[in-house]
Amino acid sequence: MGEQAPLHWTDPTGSDKHFWHRFSPFYRRHFATLGPVGRVLEFGVLNGASIRWLRGLFPAAEIVGVDILPVQPDWPADPAVRYMRADQGDRAGLEVALVGLGAGFDLVIEDGSHVPQHQAACLAAAFPLLRPGGLYVLEDLHTSLPWHALYRHHCAPDTPGSLHLLLAIEHALAVGRPILPAEAARLAAPGLFSAGEVAALAARVAAVEIFRRGSLPLRCWSCGSDRFDYVALRCGCGVSLSLAEPDSMTAVLRAGASG
């Protein structure tokens, strides 16, 4: 993200969650089901825009921001917000750091590196921290589409990642049957999910909803303009706005009773 956008463009987020991906109405609908919110965790702080947004949405909550970076000068300094430094790519270190936070989170948002292996590591390690009925947001799930550059860079062809797993869990819930052991084994891959992690997530996830933007962004992520060529589906600066791009997917998962 570049400069802070003017307020009339941003709604409360000031983050690309709203002006580019247009995730925020989808989130608002799910967050309204949470009831009182006491603990929130977000991976990926960047310039603190989404921490400020979460602070406004959940004024009574303790908010934990996790990032590979040390605390930056523009991150909100607030007694209700604390920061933890962790690398999503260091699976063992991440697990230790998360265990230290303890369970009982109402909401976890994963908006970090978007590398498929990191998305899997966070989902496996942080989903168990949710209280029953809590929500896990896996943002920028489109990077696990097999034709996305990050997937192609980090995964061999046909490697199952978070998107495959969430599609499988959503499908199994929709048709009313469990994920079978052979299916769990097929969804496992080194560096992503083990068969045990697939089984544990399938057993605990009570609902999955996947969102994909089907409209134009409010403004361009690159130049900030809202003057688009509606026929070529491009911003005036050249950025593609085609709906065929692997872009702007997110998922909300609800935790069932703890195992």
Ligand SMILES: C[S@@+](CC[C@H](N)C(=O)[O-])C[C@H]1O[C@@H](n2cnc3c(N)ncnc32)[C@H](O)[C@@H]1O
């Ligand atoms: C997409 S930005 C976060 C945006 C922010 N949540 C918002 O909506 O304003 C991604 C963040 O992930 C952090 N990040 C990148 N790689 C990481 C890693 N391996 N572990 C933890 N954080 C990482 C970056 O430093 C950056 O702050």
